[in-house]
Amino acid sequence: MRRGLHVITGLGVGGAERQLRALLRRLPLACDVVALTNPGPVAEELRRDGVRVGHLGMNGNRDPNALPRLARLIRRGRYDVVHTHLYRACVYGRVAARMAGVRAVVATEHSLGAHRIEGRALTPGVRALYLATERLGAATVAVSATVAGRLRDWGVPAGRIHLVPNGIEAGRFGFDPVARAAERARLGLPGGAVAVGGVGRLVPGKRFDALVRAVARLPREVWLVLAGEGPEREALRALAARLGAGERVVLAGARPDVRPLLSALDVFVSPSTEETFGLSVLEALAAGLPVLHAACPAVEELPRTAAPGARRVGPDADGLAAALRAELALGVRRLPVPQAVERYDIDEAARRLMRVYEDVHKEVCR
Structure with a gap:
């Protein structure tokens, strides 16, 4: 050939x-x-x-x-x-x-x-x-x-x-404290903010509206950063405003390189129930983030011990809010890169x- x-x-x-x-x-x-x-x-x-x-x-x-x-x-x-x-x-x-x-x-x-x-x-x-x-x-x-x-x-x-x-090229996604500080400043996150994030097209199937509703129920120091573009952008912005969380929801736009964003986040959430692999979840795990996901075959097809930092949760706003409260109660932390990342x-x-x-x-x- x-x-x-x-x-x-x-x-x-x-x-x-x-x-x-x-x-x-x-x-x-x-x-x-x-x-x-x-x-x-x-x-x-x-x-x-x-x-x-x-x-x-x-x-x-x-x-x-x-x-x-x-x-x-x-x-x-x-x-x-x-x-x-x-x-x-x-x-x-x-x-x-x-x-x-x-x-x-x-x-x-x-x-x-x-x-x-x-x-x-x-x-x-x-x-x-x-x-x-x-x-x-x-x-x-x-x-x-x-x-x-x-x-x-x-x-x-x-x-x-x-x-x-x-x-994925796992080594490229390692946590970078310098990139974290620069990216958080670029996003306008306050010094004490806890940043919850998601990556994907802003379309109904990604269920980012449920994530906006979940974060709106959390304390004011919890912010949401969504990276991606799509037809739901303005609807998500309007939803956040109606829920009184407009200033805490950052629509960061499309990101060809998500590495600085992942360093800036504290928890990663994938609320979509239609994921067929879960590439963004693996990248978040490679960055040492705790991950909540509604569906992620890349993780679910492996033994539970392969990705201890990833947890499957319900995709509705109530389930996401409860899971985020439980996760945030453990404190902001970086986790070791799990075996699941090395597998791919x-x-x-x-x-x-x-x-x-x-x-x-x-x-x-x-």
């Missing part, structure tokens, strides 16, 4: 996008990237890494001209393997790769929840389109055993499913993914 192409829906700041960049820095294969829409901040980061990034300029979810444009791009590139990421890119990318004559097509399923896929409700139509195009690929990568089980339940043949958990090494993820490419390429070339 000489060259690969990664097709992704967009390159804004998100878990799948950040994971793609981390993998491309380690894969022993020259790869290009094309985004269907929204090149975003991660596109610029990839270009700085030396990756060639294209933008298909797709116009909405239904753009019939996107297929021939993508097929031409794949054909011109003479790619040995095409790897698709996220629902829209998987649907269009698999079809376009076949149109271009590429059979070594791999898809990573990053966001298949129990009831939603990347914010879409799992209607019969969404599921049927997913399964129809999945058959055009050669392999589907699941980022967790939970996702692999859902794919099997949907009817994807077990032999086509490859488990390649996400990975980004270099091992890249090696496992490369083995998938090699196996698929051999199979289609027989």
